[in-house]
Amino acid sequence: MRDDAMVRRRLLLVRHAKSAWDDPALDDHDRPLASRGERALPRMADHLAAATTSADVVLCSSARRAVDTLDGIRGAVGTPRVEVEDRLYAAGVGALLTRLRSLPDEVRCAVLVGHNPGLQDLAVVLVGSGDADVWRQLAAKLPTGAIATLSFERPWAELVGGSARIDDLFMPRAPRS
Numbered sequence: 547m548r549d550d551a552m553v554r555r556r557l558l559l560v561r562h563a564k565s566a567w568d569d570p571a572l573d574d575h576d577r578p579l580a581s582r583g584e585r586a587l588p589r590m591a592d593h594l595a596a597a598t599t600s601a602d603v604v605l606c607s608s609a610r611r612a613v614d615t616l617d618g619i620r621g622a623v624g625t626p627r628v629e630v631e632d633r634l635y636a637a638g639v640g641a642l643l644t645r646l647r648s649l650p651d652e653v654r655c656a657v658l659v660g661h662n663p664g665l666q667d668l669a670v671v672l673v674g675s676g677d678a679d680v681w682r683q684l685a686a687k688l689p690t691g692a693i694a695t696l697s698f699e700r701p702w703a704e705l706v707g708g709s710a711r712i713d714d715l716f717m718p719r720a721p722r723s
Contacts, residue, residue: 556655557646557672557696557710558594558601559665563587563618563718564690565611575635579614586691586718587618593693593716600624602652605645606659607634615691616659623657634660639667649702656702662688669694674708680715691718 563583579587601623606616608630616628633641642664649656658665666688673681673696684694695714698705 553651553654554697554699555653555702556713557698558623558655558657559669559688559694559696560590560615560619560657560659561662561665561688561690561692562607562609562612562615562659563590575609577609577611579611579618583611583615583690584618587615589718590615590691590693590716591619591622594619594622597695597714601626601655601657603649604628604657604659605634606630607637607661608632609635609661612659612661626657634658636661637664639664639671642668643671643705647703647705651701651703653702665694669696669712671707672696672698672705672710673712674710676712680712684712684715689717689719692716 563586564580565577565583566580604616604623604626606612606628613630634645637660642658646656669688670685673684688694693716694712696710697713698710700709
């Protein structure tokens with residue numbers, strides 16, 4: 547077994563904060579955050595800072611709402627390399643997994659800022675262990691502003707379904723009943 551296989555890696559899946567729908571003529575890619583989304587950013591950043599997360603890299607969709615979310619939480623994740631990528635906008639599980647598998651092994655913590663349904667579907671595919679109630683909550687809904695923290699002990703290139711543990715699920719406001 548390779549030495550890097552036993553290193554615990556972390557993946558934080560950050561769904562962008564609530565976006566505005568005020569301008570129907572505005573392209574989806576260009577929608578900004580709504581005031582509710584802007585208000586959620588400090589709670590999201592506080593959660594990340596309290597988790598003592600220091601990321602090595604942030605992969606972020608190029609959509610304005612994702613970049614605005616990243617700008618609001620950037621100080622809480624250390625000083626990572628940031629890569630804003632068009633291919634992460636509306637990416638599905640396959641594309642997200644391919645991108646994550648391309649990360650170098652020296653990356654111990656990655657943050658992925660993106661969109662549903664891709665992020666939630668990715669989390670559901672990856673999680674194979676952890677608190678069952680948290681997993682059920684994650685499978686039911688990953689609302690805007692949510693942060694799912696996953697961990698695993700394998701190289702990025704070997705990230706597969708069921709290989710991660712759900713360590714934490716943060717939602718900026720309580721789910722509606």
